[in-house]
Amino acid sequence: MNHPAVAHSTPSPAQIATIRGRGRAIIAHEAEALRHLGDGLDDSFARACWLIAGARRRLVVSGMGKSGHIGRKIAASFSATGTAALFLHPAEASHGDLGMMMAGDVLLVLSNSGNTAELGPVLRHARALGVAIIGMVARSRSMVGDMADVLLLLPDRPEACEDSFAPTTSTVMQLALGDALALSVMDARGISRRQIRALHPGGAIGQRLTPVGEVMSRAGLPLVSPDALMRDVVPVITDHRFGLAGVVDAAGRLMGVISDGDLRRHFSALGKASAGEVMTRDPRSLCPDMVAVDALQWMNEAKITAAFVVAPMAEGGEMPVGIVHMHDLLPMGLEPA
Secondary structure, eight states, X not given: OOOOOOOOOOXXXXXXXXXXXXXXXXXXXXXXXXXXXXXXXXXXXXXXXXXXXXXSXXXXXXXOTHHHHHHHHHHHHHHHTTOOEEEOOHHHHTTTGGGGOOTTOEEEEEESSSOOTTHHHHHHHHHHHTOEEEEEESOSSSHHHHHOSEEEEOOOOOOSSTTSOSOOHHHXXXXXXXXXXXXXXXXXTTOOXXXXXXXXXXXXXXXXXXXXXXHSBOSSOOEEOTTSBHHHHHHHHHTSSSSEEEEXXXXXXXXXXXXHHHHHHTGGGTTTOBHHHHSEESOOEEOTTSBHHHHHHHHHHHTOSEEEEEXXXXXXXXXXXXXXXXXXXXXXXXXXX
């Protein structure tokens, strides 16, 4: 199907300045509302977090219209941070979806006015089940405000839209407050990085939280004894892609490392020097549980491209169990800061 060409005019510098100024004013307006929101958090926020963290089953989030869109995101954020959550659409709830909510759940209801008619059946069903209700509203004297066990009151700030007909500032505050709830509950429940990673097996978050022990090279580590002559150590370094060799004692403890930099510093003595004379003692090393993003940041700050991964030995000291090169981490989509 052919479409008529649309003519586009080039905006003047004055028009560009006007549009840019309008955008900045809107963002500043909403940022100011978020400041009021943060300054106004009280004990109700802590009680809401406590209710959610102690729920026997799930968090059920409900809201209509733009509040519903924000509610879906809040439910997704809770699920992604270790708290089981679902979104219950108020309009669908009256047609059978009320069965999604059960005793032991906690209900989080979003409504700017607090009087959204479609929320009535959801609130009444929660009451009948004995489900605790958290209301996120801008009006305390409202249906939601009257029925909520814990009320999260949004500050009275005008919408960014001058005529206040488009939810803007109010939904930004709802979103920010939802994020604050989700992350505070995550901390309160002691959700670990390993648990978060298990919830994100296919995305960038999972990659960033991959333990070093899962990406390190284990076999054929470039290891030499402290008595080894440097003429024998150099081939060990060059035959591997890591640019270093580890020096271990008879028990397998890591005593030091020899890097390309050590070779340059001792170049004149390499013909007769031993590994123990050239090595850098007490080398920087990684532990298997360190996550990939932290390892890459650590290596970048230390200005090294590879490091041994070590594990403690019962008799003392640490044994190299693997080695990681920065190039093992970069293909995972990570970037050093």
